[in-house]
Amino acid sequence: MLNEPVDQSNVEDVIEPGTRWLVPQSVAIEILHPSLLTALEQRGDTNDFQGFITRIYDMPHDIANGSFHIAVNLTTSEAVGLHTVSMVLGEKYREEIELAIGPIWVDAGGEDEAATELYAILKDVGRLA
Numbered sequence: 001m002l003n004e005p006v007d008q009s010n011v012e013d014v015i016e017p018g019t020r021w022l023v024p025q026s027v028a029i030e031i032l033h034p035s036l037l038t039a040l041e042q043r044g045d046t047n048d049f050q051g052f053i054t055r056i057y058d059m060p061h062d063i064a065n066g067s068f069h070i071a072v073n074l075t076t077s078e079a080v081g082l083h084t085v086s087m088v089l090g091e092k093y094r095e096e097i098e099l100a101i102g103p104i105w106v107d108a109g110g111e112d113e114a115a116t117e118l119y120a121i122l123k124d125v126g127r128l129a
Helices: 008-013 034-043 111-124
Strands: 018-021 025-027 050-059 063-073 078-088 096-107
Touching: 018 111, 034 063, 034 078, 034 096, 050 111, 063 111, 078 111, 096 111
Parallel strands: none
Antiparallel strands: 018 050, 025 050, 050 063, 063 078, 078 096
């Protein structure tokens, strides 16, 4: 499948099925998902991590499938991430809810590698194509 990040300009050009994500964008660590922040706070080294968020798409129809929230420690080559997606559960529950899978710890030297590792795990468990 397609497990390499693409930039915004290439999303429309991809016709092969699979999951794609945009280049991870740097964000303040405080903007990351609360579950991710809790995992970092439990370790006591929040300040050593850099935050990133990237949008995920299912191809070839370019359907949005949530985001990866990623925190990377470049010194120790470790990262933690999770996949969030908003959805409506059905007719009985009309409100949109946010589901988060993670946090998941991976060995990664940067945000692109962390996104690739996170994707591989989520693909193995059947969450992403």
